[in-house]
Amino acid sequence: MLTILGRANSVNVMKVLWCLEELGTPYERRDAGMQFGLVDTPEYRAMNPNGRVPTLEDDGYVLWESNSILRYLCMKAAGDGGGLYPSAPGARASVDRWLDWQLSIVSPAERNLFWGMVRTPEEKRDYALIDKAVAEMGANWSIIDQRLSDGRAFLEGEALTIADIVLGCYARRWFGAEVQRPGMAALPAMKAWYGRLSARPGFAKFVAPKLF
Template sequence: MDTLRIWGRANSVNVQKVLWCCTELGFAFERIDAGLHFGQVDTPEYRAMNPNGRVPTLVDGDVVLWESNAIIRYLALKHIEQAPDGAGGRLYPVGAAPRARVERWLDWTLATLQPAERDLFWGMVRVPPEKRDMAAITASAKASGAAWSVLDGHLAHGRPFVEGDHLTLADIVLGGYARRWYGVEVADRPDLPRLRAWYDRVAERPGFQRYVAPPLT
C-alpha cells in the first residue's frame, strides 16, 4: 500500500488516535502539520479535501476521508481486506455483535465523554492560569469523573481491554482521552482502580508511547 498522508497537528487527540491506529496495523504514513497555529485548514486546497476545516484528514490514493472515527474504521477494514484469513480483525472484530460492542464506545466518546471533558482539558492545558474559568473546569472535572466511572464499572467484568482480551478501536479512542484525564490536575479525582489498570495497560503500547504519551499542549 502506498504511504498514507495524514493532515493534522501532533497534539490533537483526534490525530493521535489515527497515528496510533496506523502503528497498530503497520501502515506507513506521512503526517503534515495542519490546524491551530499551523494554519492550512482554511485554504481552498484543504477545504476541498475537508470542508469542515478541521483535522485530521486522511488521503489514501483516491480516498479522502475526514472524521477521525471514520478514518480508523477505514484503516481497520482495509487491514482486514488485506488479511482475508481474519488475522486483521482484532482491532475491529468481525461479526455484528462484537463489532457493535466496539462501535458503542466510539459513539459514547463523542456523545458523552468528549463534551464532559472539554472544559477541563482546555481550561487546564490551553488557557493561561490567570484566565481560567475555575467554575467551568470544576464542573467539567466532575462530569468527566462520572463518565469515566461508567468505563470503570464496565471493566469490573475482568476484561483486560475494553471489549475483551485484545486491543480494539475502542481502546484507541478512549486511550487518548484517558491520557488527558490522567495528565491534568484534577481536584478530588475519583478512585477508579480498574480504569487506572486498563490505562496503564494501553499506555504500554508502542503507538501510545510515541504519539499519545508526549506532554499535553
C-alpha cells in the same frame, strides 16, 4: 502513500497515529491545524469542509472524522484490522458504541476540562466550568471503570480494539491534567487498563508525550 493531515498534538490525530502504529500501515503525516494553518485554504476545505483535523488522503480517496478514519484503516487492513475492529456484528457494534459515546458524551464534557486546564493560562481559567467538566468526566470514567471491573483486559474483552485507542487518548488527558477530584471514585480498574495501554508502543510514541 497514505497521508494524514493534522497536527500531532490533536487528540483526534493521536487516535489515528496510534492505530496506524498498531496496524503497521505505512503513512506520512503533514502538519495542519492551529499554529500550522492550512485548514482554511481552499485546497484543504475542498477535502474537509469543516476545516478540522485529521483528514486522510489515500490514493485520491479522502476521509474526515477521526473515528471513521480508524474504521477505514482497520477495514483496509485485513477487514478487521487484526482484531482492532472485529467483524462479527455484535462485537463490531459494541466497539462502535464506545466510538459514538466518545463523540456524543465524552468530548463535549472533556473539552472544557482540557482547554481550561492545559490550554488556558492559570489567571484566565474559569474554574466553575472546569469543576463541572471534572464532575461530568468523573461520572464518565466511572462507567469505564465499572466496565473493566470484571477483570477484562480491554473494553471489549481480552484484545485491544479501536474503542480502547479512542478512549485511551482521552484517559491520557484525564490523568495528565492537574485537576482536583474531591470525593471522586478511585477508578482502580480504569487505572490498571491505562497501565496496559501505556505499554503499547503506539501509545508511548503518540499519546504519552507531554500535553500541550
